[in-house]
Amino acid sequence: MTKRIERHQKPRRFLVAFTSHLSLLLVSITTFAESGVAARDYAPKITIQAQIDSSVVNSSNAEQIFQEGEELLKLGTATSFRQAIAKFETALKLWQQTGNIKQQATTLNELGFIYNALGDKQQALIFFNQSLSLTKQITDIAGQAVTLNNIGGVYDALGDKKKALDCYNQSLSLSQQLGDLIWQAITLNNIGNVYNALGEKQQALKYYNQSLPISRKMGDKAQEAITLNNIGGVYDALGDKQQALTYYSKSLPLSRQVGDKNGQAVTLNNIGGIYDALGDKHQALMYYNQSMSLRRQVGDKTGEAITLNNIAGIYDALGDKQQALNHYNQSLNLSRKVGDKTGQAVTLNNIGRVYDSLADKQQALKYYNQSLPLRRQVGDKTGEATTLNNIGGVYDGLGDKQQALEFYNQSLALSQKVGDRAGEATTLNNLGGIYSTLGDKQQALKYYNLSLPLRRQIGDKTGEAVTLNNIGRVYDLLGDKQQALKYYNQSMPLRRQVGDRTGEAVTLNNIGRVYDSLGEKQEALKYYNQSLFLSRQVRDKAGEATTLNNIGGVYTVLGDTQKALAYYNQSLPLRQQMKDKAGEAITLYNIAYLERNRGNFQESLAKVEAAIKIIENLRTKITNEQLRTSYFASQQTIYEFANDLLMQLHKKYPQQGYDALALQNSEKYRSRSLLELLTEANANIRQGVEPKLLEAEQNLQQRLNATEKLRLELYNSGQYTPEQAQVLENELTSLLKEYQEVQAKIRFTSPKYAALTQPQPLSLKEIQQQVLDEETLLLEYALGEERSYLWAVSKNSISSYELPKRAEIEKVVKQFNYLLKIRYYNLTANIKIDASSGLGVFSSYEVLEKLNQMLLEPVAAKIKNKRLVIVGDGALQYLPFSALPQPGTSGKNIRPLLESNEVLYIPSASTLAVIRREHKERKTPPKTLAVIADAVFSYDDERLTRILHKPIPKPNIPFINPNFSFERLSFTRQEAEGILALVPKSLTLQALDFAANRTFATSSQLSEYRIIHFATHGILDTKNPALSGVVLSLFDEKGRLQNGFLRLQDIFNLKLPAELIVLSACETGLSQQIKGEGLVGLARGFMYAGSPRVLVSLWNVDDEATSQLMKAFYTKILKQELTPAAALREARLELWRDENYSAPYYWAGFTLQGEWK
Incomplete structure (x- = not known):
C-alpha cells in the first residue's frame, strides 16, 4: 500500500508518493499505488511593505483586507481558502485603484497560491502569469524569481517537467543575478525535486548537494533540514534504507533546533516509512504517530491526511483491512475538508487497492473510478497513469x-x-x-x-x-x-x-x-x-x-x-x-x-x-x-x-x-x-466503431505495406548490414502487433461484435444432423500424453478407440512424412533410412505397418466405401491420409487409401457447421474462374531483362526467407492456360506476368468468381503466422521492385465469396501449429474471407506434376461436374496410375480442407 514520502519545496511542504508492488500467483506482477507528485506545492508568500501615496484610504483598506485574507489562509480549510479569495480579489481592486503595481503582483501571487492549493492549476497559472507580467513591468527581479519558482511548481504538479525545469532555471538565474543565496538554495532544491520525480536520482542528488552547502553557509538551518530530508528521500527510493535513515536523522534535529514543527512532522513521517519498508511495523507506527501529533499541533490538516494515509498502509500490510479503511477514510475526509483534490485522489486510489486485495473488485473499481477524474481535474498525469495501471490490475485479476x-x-x-x-x-x-x-x-x-x-x-x-x-x-x-x-x-x-x-x-x-x-x-x-x-x-x-x-x-x-x-x-x-x-x-x-x-x-x-x-x-x-x-x-x-x-x-x-x-x-x-x-x-463489426480506430487500422495497414516495400528495396540494393535488415524485420513485427491490438480494440468497442453470440461446439447429435450424411464417416483424433483416442462417427452411430500416446504416434508420422518427400519413394518399395535423417533408423514397410495399426486398422470395417472426413490433432494435421495403405494391404501389395476412399480435412466438425450456415445465404458469384499465375520474382527473369535491355542488380530476396529462392515457376503458365481453356473467355479473368501482383489479388473484382486459382510460391513464417502468405510479382512492368507479398493478415481483410480457392503453391497448407487451433495457415484466412473450401499443398510441389494434376482436377470439376473433393481424388488417381508420377511425392501433398458437398 502507498507510503507517502515527503520532499520539501520552499516555502511550504512538497509531497511525493511512494511506489509499492503486488505479487500475483507464481509471477509477481507489479502494481503501483502511487508514483510521483502526490500533493500540492504552494506559492511562497511575499511580504512587501505597501507604498503610501495620495490614495491613503484605499491603500489602508487594501492592506487591512489583504491581512484578513492572510489570516483566513492560516486556517487551512477549503472554506477559509474560498473566503480568502474574496478578500484578495477586493484588495487587488483597491491596489489597482492606487496604482500600486508591486502589491498587485503580490496579491495575484497569493491568489495563484490558493487556486493551486484547491487543485485548480490552470487558474493558478493565470494568476501567477499576471503577477510575473507585473514584476517584469517594474523590473522587480526578486519578485520575478519567486513567481517563476511558483509557476515551476504548478508545471511540476501537472507533470510537465520540461516547463517546470525551464521556470526553475529562469528563477535560479535571476537569484544568482541578485546574489540571493537563500533563493538559490530553495530553487536548486526544487530542481532536484523535478529530477527526483523523473527518476533521475543522481541528477537529483547533484542539485540537492549544490543546495545543501549554500544553506549551511547562510546558516539557514530550516532549509538545510529540508534538503537533508530530500536527500534521504532519494536514498529511500533507491532502496538504501540505512543511508536514507542517516539523512533523515540529520534533518530531524535541525528542524527541532529552529522550532519547525512542520519540518519535524515531515521527517518523522518519512522515518516511519523506512521502518515500514523494513518490515518493522511497530517502529513505523511510533514515528507516524509522532508525526501525527505535530501535524495536529500546527493545524496542518493536509499533512495529517498524509500521515493517516501511511498509517492506513501499515494496517493494510498487517492484514487489518478494516483499520486500514478507517484510517484511509479519515485521511479522505481531511483532504476533502481542505479542498485538497490531489490528496483525495491519492487516498481514493489507496482505498481501491484495499478492496482489490480483499477481492472486492467492483468496489475497487468504484474507488479507482472516483480517483481518476480527480487526477484529470488537477492535471496530475503521473497519478492518472497510476490509477489507470491499477484499474488494469483489477481486470487482470478478474481474468x-x-x-x-x-x-x-x-x-x-x-x-x-x-x-x-x-x-x-x-x-x-x-x-x-x-x-x-x-x-x-x-x-x-x-x-x-x-x-x-x-x-x-x-x-x-x-x-x-x-x-x-x-x-x-x-x-x-x-x-x-x-x-x-x-x-x-x-x-x-x-x-x-x-x-x-x-x-x-x-x-x-x-x-x-x-x-x-x-x-x-x-x-x-x-x-x-x-x-x-x-x-x-x-x-x-x-x-x-x-x-x-x-x-x-x-x-x-x-x-x-x-x-x-x-x-x-x-x-x-x-x-x-x-x-x-x-x-x-x-x-x-x-x-x-x-x-x-x-x-x-x-x-x-x-x-x-x-x-x-x-x-x-x-x-x-x-x-x-x-x-x-x-x-x-x-x-x-x-x-x-x-x-x-x-x-x-x-x-x-x-x-x-x-x-x-x-x-x-x-x-x-x-x-x-x-x-x-x-x-x-459476415457481421460488419466495424459498423458503429469510432472513426479514429478505423483510421488507425487503415494507417497501420499502409505502414505495414510501406515497411514491406522498404525491406525489399533494402535487400535489392545489395548494400546493407544484417543489423539494418534486422531493424526492418523488427519494425514489421512491431507494426503487426500494433495492428492486431487495434483490431482487438475494434472488436472490443463494436456494437455488432458485442451482439454476436459466441458459437458453441456441437454435440454428437448436432454433428450427425448438421455435418454428416449417409456416405460420410468422421474420424476425429485426439492425441494425449498418456493415451490417444479416435472417434468414428457416422450419420447414426459413434465408435471410439484407444490409441497409443502422442509421442509414439508423432514419431512415426514424422518418419512417414520424411519418406513422402523423397521423389523416388513408392509405397510398394521397402527402403531403409539411416540415422542421418534425424528420425532414427527405420524402414518404410515398418513405418507403414505401424501407422496402419495405429490410425486405420481400428476402423477398418467402418471405412469401406465411405468418404472420410479427418479432424486431425498435432502431427496428424499434416499427414496425407490418402497415402496411407488400405487396411489389409501390405508389402508389395500395398494399395493407397486414395484408391478406396475420398479423403478430406476439416479443422473441426463445429467449424464446418458454421461454414455451411454462413455460405447458405450467399448468392453464387456470376463468373467462373480467376487465375493468378507465372508472376515475376527473379532479378534475371527474361521478362525483366527484355524490358530493361539489361540485367538489374540481384536482390537479396532469400534473406527474407532463406528457404525460398523465388525462382520462376515456368509450368504455372501452362497450368493457367490449360485450365482457362476449359471455360468460356467471358467467364474468366487472368493475371499473368507483371499483372499477377498484389493489387490484382486484393481487388474487389475477384469476388465475382466461383473459383480463384493461385499458381505461385507460398511462404511459411512460423514465428509470426500472420506474415505467412503467397508471393506475387515482386517487380512492376517498369522493373521497379514492389511489395508482392499477400500475407495472412491481408487475406483476412479480403471479401472472397468463392466456392473454391486453390493454392497451387509450395507449402500453403502449413503454418505454425498451436495447441487447440491446429495449423494456423492460409486455409483459415481464405475461409474467413468467404470460401467454404480451400485446396492447399503440404510440401514443395513439383511444378510439372502440379500442372498435370491441376489440369485433370479442373477437367473433372468443369466438364464432368464432380465436386471438388471427388475431382481431387480422381486427379490424384490419374497421377498415381501414371508411372512417371506414381510416387506419393507428386500427388499426396494436395489436400482439400472444408466443405465436400
Missing part, C-alpha cells in the same frame, strides 16, 4: 486480459509522455505479466526486458527484483531451468536487501517450482515451506494459495494422496476468496487429477468441468484473436485430461454416453478461434 491491456496501454502512454520512468517500468512489467499469462512468452520477455533497465536506471531495487523474478518465471515456463534459477537468484538478494518479504516469498516459491519440475521434490518442499511461512507472516493470501497448491502438487507426485488433497483444499477456498479465477481453475484441475488417480471418477469429472467452465468464461473476454489463441493453447492440458477422464468413464460404463461427451469436449478445444472468426466474418 479480463483484454480490458487489462487497454488500461495498461493507456497508463504506459501517459507515463512515457510525462517522463515518469518508474511508472513506465511498472506498467511495462505488468504488460509482460499479461502476455506471460496468455502464453506469449517471447512478447512477455520483450516487455520485461524493457522494464528491467528502467528499474536499474532509477535505482528501483524493489521493482528490479520483481522484474528479475518475472523473467525467471518465463524461462521456467519455457523449460530453461538453469536460466530461470539464474534470474531468481539475482532477484532474491534484492528482495532481502529492501526488506520485501512478500516478494521474497514469491521468489522462494518460484525457486521451489524449478526444483519441483526437475524432480527434486525434497528441495522443492524446502523452498515452498519457506515461502508459505513468509506469505502467512505478511498475510499474503494470494501467495499463500499459490504455494499451498504447489505443495499439494509435490505430494501428489510423491504418492501421498491425503497430504496432497489437504493442501489443495486449503488453496482452493483462498483462491475463491481472492476471486483468482485462473488460479482456481488450476487447483480444481489438480484436485480432479488426484481424484481420478484415486478412482473417484465422478468427483474428478465435477472438478475438471468446473475448471473448464472458468477457462471458457475467461477466454471470451479476450478480443485480440492472437492472444485468445495463445491463452487457450496454454489451457489444453485441462481439456486433454477431461477427454481422457470421459473415455475412462466410457470404458467403465459403456452404455452411458461418455464417449459422446468426450467427442463434444474434443470439439470444445478444436480450432475455437477459427470457429469464432468465421461467425464474425
Whole structure:
C-alpha cells in the first residue's frame, strides 16, 4: 500500500508518493499505488511593505483586507481558502485603484497560491502569469524569481517537467543575478525535486548537494533540514534504507533546533516509512504517530491526511483491512475538508487497492473510478497513469486480459509522455505479466526486458527484483531451468536487501517450482515451506494459495494422496476468496487429477468441468484473436485430461454416453478461434466503431505495406548490414502487433461484435444432423500424453478407440512424412533410412505397418466405401491420409487409401457447421474462374531483362526467407492456360506476368468468381503466422521492385465469396501449429474471407506434376461436374496410375480442407 514520502519545496511542504508492488500467483506482477507528485506545492508568500501615496484610504483598506485574507489562509480549510479569495480579489481592486503595481503582483501571487492549493492549476497559472507580467513591468527581479519558482511548481504538479525545469532555471538565474543565496538554495532544491520525480536520482542528488552547502553557509538551518530530508528521500527510493535513515536523522534535529514543527512532522513521517519498508511495523507506527501529533499541533490538516494515509498502509500490510479503511477514510475526509483534490485522489486510489486485495473488485473499481477524474481535474498525469495501471490490475485479476491491456496501454502512454520512468517500468512489467499469462512468452520477455533497465536506471531495487523474478518465471515456463534459477537468484538478494518479504516469498516459491519440475521434490518442499511461512507472516493470501497448491502438487507426485488433497483444499477456498479465477481453475484441475488417480471418477469429472467452465468464461473476454489463441493453447492440458477422464468413464460404463461427451469436449478445444472468426466474418463489426480506430487500422495497414516495400528495396540494393535488415524485420513485427491490438480494440468497442453470440461446439447429435450424411464417416483424433483416442462417427452411430500416446504416434508420422518427400519413394518399395535423417533408423514397410495399426486398422470395417472426413490433432494435421495403405494391404501389395476412399480435412466438425450456415445465404458469384499465375520474382527473369535491355542488380530476396529462392515457376503458365481453356473467355479473368501482383489479388473484382486459382510460391513464417502468405510479382512492368507479398493478415481483410480457392503453391497448407487451433495457415484466412473450401499443398510441389494434376482436377470439376473433393481424388488417381508420377511425392501433398458437398 502507498507510503507517502515527503520532499520539501520552499516555502511550504512538497509531497511525493511512494511506489509499492503486488505479487500475483507464481509471477509477481507489479502494481503501483502511487508514483510521483502526490500533493500540492504552494506559492511562497511575499511580504512587501505597501507604498503610501495620495490614495491613503484605499491603500489602508487594501492592506487591512489583504491581512484578513492572510489570516483566513492560516486556517487551512477549503472554506477559509474560498473566503480568502474574496478578500484578495477586493484588495487587488483597491491596489489597482492606487496604482500600486508591486502589491498587485503580490496579491495575484497569493491568489495563484490558493487556486493551486484547491487543485485548480490552470487558474493558478493565470494568476501567477499576471503577477510575473507585473514584476517584469517594474523590473522587480526578486519578485520575478519567486513567481517563476511558483509557476515551476504548478508545471511540476501537472507533470510537465520540461516547463517546470525551464521556470526553475529562469528563477535560479535571476537569484544568482541578485546574489540571493537563500533563493538559490530553495530553487536548486526544487530542481532536484523535478529530477527526483523523473527518476533521475543522481541528477537529483547533484542539485540537492549544490543546495545543501549554500544553506549551511547562510546558516539557514530550516532549509538545510529540508534538503537533508530530500536527500534521504532519494536514498529511500533507491532502496538504501540505512543511508536514507542517516539523512533523515540529520534533518530531524535541525528542524527541532529552529522550532519547525512542520519540518519535524515531515521527517518523522518519512522515518516511519523506512521502518515500514523494513518490515518493522511497530517502529513505523511510533514515528507516524509522532508525526501525527505535530501535524495536529500546527493545524496542518493536509499533512495529517498524509500521515493517516501511511498509517492506513501499515494496517493494510498487517492484514487489518478494516483499520486500514478507517484510517484511509479519515485521511479522505481531511483532504476533502481542505479542498485538497490531489490528496483525495491519492487516498481514493489507496482505498481501491484495499478492496482489490480483499477481492472486492467492483468496489475497487468504484474507488479507482472516483480517483481518476480527480487526477484529470488537477492535471496530475503521473497519478492518472497510476490509477489507470491499477484499474488494469483489477481486470487482470478478474481474468479480463483484454480490458487489462487497454488500461495498461493507456497508463504506459501517459507515463512515457510525462517522463515518469518508474511508472513506465511498472506498467511495462505488468504488460509482460499479461502476455506471460496468455502464453506469449517471447512478447512477455520483450516487455520485461524493457522494464528491467528502467528499474536499474532509477535505482528501483524493489521493482528490479520483481522484474528479475518475472523473467525467471518465463524461462521456467519455457523449460530453461538453469536460466530461470539464474534470474531468481539475482532477484532474491534484492528482495532481502529492501526488506520485501512478500516478494521474497514469491521468489522462494518460484525457486521451489524449478526444483519441483526437475524432480527434486525434497528441495522443492524446502523452498515452498519457506515461502508459505513468509506469505502467512505478511498475510499474503494470494501467495499463500499459490504455494499451498504447489505443495499439494509435490505430494501428489510423491504418492501421498491425503497430504496432497489437504493442501489443495486449503488453496482452493483462498483462491475463491481472492476471486483468482485462473488460479482456481488450476487447483480444481489438480484436485480432479488426484481424484481420478484415486478412482473417484465422478468427483474428478465435477472438478475438471468446473475448471473448464472458468477457462471458457475467461477466454471470451479476450478480443485480440492472437492472444485468445495463445491463452487457450496454454489451457489444453485441462481439456486433454477431461477427454481422457470421459473415455475412462466410457470404458467403465459403456452404455452411458461418455464417449459422446468426450467427442463434444474434443470439439470444445478444436480450432475455437477459427470457429469464432468465421461467425464474425459476415457481421460488419466495424459498423458503429469510432472513426479514429478505423483510421488507425487503415494507417497501420499502409505502414505495414510501406515497411514491406522498404525491406525489399533494402535487400535489392545489395548494400546493407544484417543489423539494418534486422531493424526492418523488427519494425514489421512491431507494426503487426500494433495492428492486431487495434483490431482487438475494434472488436472490443463494436456494437455488432458485442451482439454476436459466441458459437458453441456441437454435440454428437448436432454433428450427425448438421455435418454428416449417409456416405460420410468422421474420424476425429485426439492425441494425449498418456493415451490417444479416435472417434468414428457416422450419420447414426459413434465408435471410439484407444490409441497409443502422442509421442509414439508423432514419431512415426514424422518418419512417414520424411519418406513422402523423397521423389523416388513408392509405397510398394521397402527402403531403409539411416540415422542421418534425424528420425532414427527405420524402414518404410515398418513405418507403414505401424501407422496402419495405429490410425486405420481400428476402423477398418467402418471405412469401406465411405468418404472420410479427418479432424486431425498435432502431427496428424499434416499427414496425407490418402497415402496411407488400405487396411489389409501390405508389402508389395500395398494399395493407397486414395484408391478406396475420398479423403478430406476439416479443422473441426463445429467449424464446418458454421461454414455451411454462413455460405447458405450467399448468392453464387456470376463468373467462373480467376487465375493468378507465372508472376515475376527473379532479378534475371527474361521478362525483366527484355524490358530493361539489361540485367538489374540481384536482390537479396532469400534473406527474407532463406528457404525460398523465388525462382520462376515456368509450368504455372501452362497450368493457367490449360485450365482457362476449359471455360468460356467471358467467364474468366487472368493475371499473368507483371499483372499477377498484389493489387490484382486484393481487388474487389475477384469476388465475382466461383473459383480463384493461385499458381505461385507460398511462404511459411512460423514465428509470426500472420506474415505467412503467397508471393506475387515482386517487380512492376517498369522493373521497379514492389511489395508482392499477400500475407495472412491481408487475406483476412479480403471479401472472397468463392466456392473454391486453390493454392497451387509450395507449402500453403502449413503454418505454425498451436495447441487447440491446429495449423494456423492460409486455409483459415481464405475461409474467413468467404470460401467454404480451400485446396492447399503440404510440401514443395513439383511444378510439372502440379500442372498435370491441376489440369485433370479442373477437367473433372468443369466438364464432368464432380465436386471438388471427388475431382481431387480422381486427379490424384490419374497421377498415381501414371508411372512417371506414381510416387506419393507428386500427388499426396494436395489436400482439400472444408466443405465436400
